Amino acid sequence: MLEVHIRSAGYKEAETIITNVDFSVQAGELVALIGANGAGKSTTIKGILGMLPHMDGEVTVSNYAYVPEQPVYYDYLTLWEHMELLAATKELSETWKDEALKLLHVFQMEESQHEYLGQFSKGMKQKAMLMLAFLAKPSIYIVDEPFIGLDPTAVRDFLKLLEKERKRGAGVLLCTHVLDTAERICERFLLVSKGTLLASGDITAIQQAADKPGESLLECFDSIVRRNYA
Numbered sequence: 001m002l003e004v005h006i007r008s009a010g011y012k013e014a015e016t017i018i019t020n021v022d023f024s025v026q027a028g029e030l031v032a033l034i035g036a037n038g039a040g041k042s043t044t045i046k047g048i049l050g051m052l053p054h055m056d057g058e059v060t061v062s063n064y065a066y067v068p069e070q071p072v073y074y075d076y077l078t079l080w081e082h083m084e085l086l087a088a089t090k091e092l093s094e095t096w097k098d099e100a101l102k103l104l105h106v107f108q109m110e111e112s113q114h115e116y117l118g119q120f121s122k123g124m125k126q127k128a129m130l131m132l133a134f135l136a137k138p139s140i141y142i143v144d145e146p147f148i149g150l151d152p153t154a155v156r157d158f159l160k161l162l163e164k165e166r167k168r169g170a171g172v173l174l175c176t177h178v179l180d181t182a183e184r185i186c187e188r189f190l191l192v193s194k195g196t197l198l199a200s201g202d203i204t205a206i207q208q209a210a211d212k213p214g215e216s217l218l219e220c221f222d223s224i225v226r227r228n229y230a
């Protein structure tokens with residue numbers, strides 16, 4: 001699904017931002033990429049997407065959908081027109097319209113489907129990005145911070161859809177600061193600090209790395225990051 005082997009990467013030749021970031025996401029897996037502000041999470045994602053000017057490493061990624069933290073859209077296309085555009089460029093089968101209507105219903109966006117995205121609120125734009133990703137039915141989802149802008153109902157509905165997609169066999173790489181939710185839903189964690197992968201594995205592996213058996217992901221995260229910055 002996704003194989004990442006980044007030896008070093010950054011924005012300028014003389015300045016390495018991330019070093020030795022190696023991980024994979026398998027079919028049906030939900031993996032959280034976590035780390036403090038400035039740790040290198042977004043840079044890692046840019047490396048995966050081939051958006052870094054300097055990168056020494058290899059990335060193998062199958063058909064993916066990327067949901068950025070900052071929505072990217074056409075100001076003067078409506079939500080429905082964005083969906084039509086996606087269906088045309090991805091050559092989705094005719095059933096895409098049924099899927100689109102279901103998604104509009106789930107995200108309670110039926111009334112806004114013919115409005116311009118440029119006029120949407122922050123959360124509505126984020127919902128639109130998620131709907132477009134779900135409509136594409138990729139084999140891997142790369143989602144950057146979905147929990148901050150969405151209302152609680154939308155978060156719940158997003159998680160339900162994600163679960164359904166995992167059952168279909170899709171893998172998910174989720175970058176987030178919302179560690180209690182990540183702990184509840186993810187089976188593996190990748191803890192990035194100062195541009196490198198400091199700990200990875202299930203909650204037990206993270207607890208071992210933090211030397212905090214039985215503690216929450218947040219406690220372990222705090223302990224590992226503080227130790228690395230001491």
Ligand SMILES: Nc1ncnc2c1ncn2[C@@H]1O[C@H](COP(=O)(O)OP(=O)(O)OP(=O)(O)O)[C@@H](O)[C@H]1O
Nearest residue numbers: 011012017035036037038039040041042043044177
């Ligand atoms: N476009 C850029 N040009 C140069 N340096 C950058 C650029 N974007 C990020 N950086 C630097 O790369 C480092 C890692 O930043 P990155 O955006 O990957 O962090 P992050 O873990 O995603 O943080 P946050 O949780 O705050 O979003 C930081 O030191 C940052 O200043």
